[in-house]
Ligand SMILES: Cc1cc2nc3c(=O)[nH]c(=O)nc-3n(C[C@H](O)[C@H](O)[C@H](O)COP(=O)(O)O)c2cc1C
């Protein structure tokens with residue numbers, strides 16, 4: 070056992086300054102294995118764990134695996150176009166970096182490395198409210214669009230200031246996380262007594278766990294009333310909430326179960342996506358995350374009605390293993406696999422990816 074995997078091991082510094090050889094990392098599962106070897110136990114457990122019995126974590130993957138593809142043959146697949154347009158920006162491919170907290174426990178360069186990796190991979194990066202690096206510093210190194218993920222805290226004037234700061238540094242959209250009124254049961258994190266090392270701070274967050282005023286639809290109206298950037302709701306899992314979100318005037322919806330980290334036994338996101346897509350009926354962009362690990366998963370999510378997907382855990386593992394290089398490697402692997410999946414199913418444009426891509430028994 071590596072020292073860092075000894076439960077008694079106490080990190081003496083934020084995180085080892087690791088930069089492992091990434092040349093033999095072929096897919097995102099390889100990367101998680103490597104990350105498990107090199108991350109501190111506390112950081113690894115924080116990233117890898119889900120809520121309670123982790124059934125939803127498992128279902129996210131199983132449901133994606135259980136969908137079968139239905140290729141169309143003899144199409145001219147010599148030219149692919151994977152571009153999408155979201156809120157006025159053209160993205161070269163429909164995969165974004167999901168907001169994840171505390172990057173400095175994963176790599177000493179923290180969110181700066183993530184932003185640099187996103188830049189190399191031409192990916193949009195959604196910064197977490199729990200960033201351990203000030204927004205101005207991230208914006209300074211970013212070369213691709215940034216979005217901001219908002220946790221609404223009790224002090225609404227601080228929330229307003231934070232939204233305005235995100236706008237001022239150039240964030241292009243605001244993802245309001247609506248699935249975490251209180252923290253979920255996180256047994257694995259409790260077992261390692263998860264806490265931030267003293268030298269790591271999340272400068273914008275002050276006790277989400279002690280909320281007195283819980284987020285409601287009235288707060289979404291309030292955010293919409295002053296936000297100058299599109300407001301998306303992150304954490305929608307059923308058509309009724311999606312409808313209410315559209316009626317509330319949001320600009321987009323992220324179908325998410327928080328990677329199974331909050332409420333265990335909610336369904337896999339890929340399973341609820343078609344019903345939500347039917348309800349939303351393209352009135353606003355629909356994004357999805359949860360368990361995306363393969364290019365075929367991206368294709369399946371788009372086929373079931375998503376306009377784009379986000380990836381969380383793999384980016385954290387990439388960051389831990391190789392800083393910016395690790396982050397760009399994750400995005401490049403997924404993008405390349407996605408392009409191949411399009412080619413091999415005979416779909417050359419994003420618009421041509423519809424439910425016929427999914428195999429159904431005759
Ligand atoms: C380590 C970690 C930290 C996260 N932190 C946040 C966060 O600060 N805000 C948020 O809205 N979601 C957070 N999430 C959830 C992700 O944004 C995203 O919904 C999820 O990770 C996607 O699933 P995947 O990890 O299976 O790709 C976090 C997820 C992980 C794994």
Ligand SMILES: CCCCCCC(=O)C(=O)O
Pocket residue numbers: 170199249251252277278327330
């Ligand atoms: C008190 C809730 C902490 C949440 C931290 C960030 C997050 O969303 C996560 O999934 O972890």
